[in-house]
Amino acid sequence: MYRAKIYVTLKKSVMDPQGSTVQHALESLGYEGVQNVRMGKYIELDIAKDDRDKAEEQVDEMCDKLLSNPVIEKYHFDLEELK
């Protein structure tokens, strides 16, 4: 069993109005030097596979097919073995 921690983020070329609004809010709270705020998604799921490579392969496929949209997003993930 593996736990996948998946991060879906917007591609650089995609404008992120949410990120810039949050950045402005942080600035107005007085935090200086905050830059390039980008909002993304975090997805956690467990996958019942014994083989790490197979689990990785399946997470990749799920990300490409449904969890992220390659037109606007990219993703990366960490796999953690559950004992």
Place this chain on the structure above:
Amino acid sequence: MKFGVVTFPGSNCDHDCYSVTKDVMRQEVEYLWYKDRDLKKSDCIILPGGFSYGDYLRCGAIARFAPIMEEVIAFAKKGGPVIGICNGFQVLVESGLLPGALIRNKSLKFICEDVYLKVDNKKTLFSSCITKDVIKVPIAHGEGQYFADANVIEQLEKENRVVFRYSGPDGRVIDDFNPNGSLNNIAGIVSFEGNVMGMMPHPERCSEEILNNTDGRGIFESIVAGVSDRLI
């Protein structure tokens, strides 16, 4: 001819589309349930507006894998006419039948208002009967900002596939009249083959006198004229 209107869980404009095609256009129409795999011999499929699957994950991302969509995609790939309105447009880009993506409005606000659309291409199956150069049609969306890579935009423009652009009442296409931040003010596009169109504005909400606006009617008239021609 016969229309098929798909109902996903969370669709809320399916009844409007049904009503316009039946009562205004006087054509046959049937609802197509998302779990079914039967297009009921429809000549044109409408993917209506709404919030399919609660807009979870991304708008249209889950609806795109509903059983009925397998049939709709096969139908479109064989040249069958498909129009996606609002959430339907989002389902079409998620399914890959149209290029690009629809992302959160630049203002982050849900916008519900009348906008003007410059009709940029009147030679499509969906616009051939539109008489005006600029039409007034309502929008109602939070995720309607059209985005695509620069090369896709260039290709769309080169192939004259932008059917509608947000404009002023006089047809000027400028930033001031861009409600959601869409690239090149794009409000509606057609597929390379010309049989699939997606648009964010709602023509089904402005096709009857009683609604004080009939500017959307030309889109349905175009489909009826175009498809009836094909059927003969």
